[in-house]
Ligand code: SF4
């Protein structure tokens with residue numbers, strides 16, 4: 767029967783080198799411990815950035831770019847800027863937005879599409895902000911509200927346009943001002959000694 771040549775290595779020091787010995791291993795262990803302790807001491811004296819939430823709920827300030835909840839901006843007269851174009855709904859990869867519009871007749875008899883209901887399902891939003899980027903009127907954006915926990919999922923479906931709100935009306939376009947009549951070009955008069963031509967004879 768063929769004898770297999772088997773090498774047995776000593777892995778005591780973790781590197782397969784059995785020649786380090788007791789004091790070499792001890793030295794490595796102490797250096798490793800010192801490295802860990804150095805990190806511990808550095809972090810111990812570094813100013814803390816941990817937020818004591820929820821104790822600091824009233825003073826908590828999120829980063830400016832934090833995306834909390836999608837919101838529709840309204841002014842003090844309860845007007846928004848959404849024209850119900852549906853671009854945000856088309857841009858959303860998760861079918862989170864539903865824009866419901868209706869057609870109304872304006873005072874001058876024209877038909878106009880207006881927003882009836884802007885539905886946002888917070889439960890399926892991935893906070894990618896594609897909807898905000900797609901909106902040509904800056905009608906929507908993210909606020910910093912992040913406490914979203916509810917017991918009923920249906921409460922995550924929010925209506926973003928406030929009751930009774932309407933779209934900000936654009937100021938009526940001014941009628942084009944009448945152009946002043948062009949002055950007839952004066953013909954140059956021939957000076958004394960100048961040869962009269964068709965252009966300078968009155
Ligand atoms: S942030 Fe993204 S997922 Fe959420 S509503 Fe906007 S487009 Fe949809």
Ligand code: SF4
Pocket residue numbers: 847848849850851852853854855865900901902903904905906
């Ligand atoms: S929020 Fe903006 S993109 Fe979405 S329907 Fe309104 S105007 Fe269009």
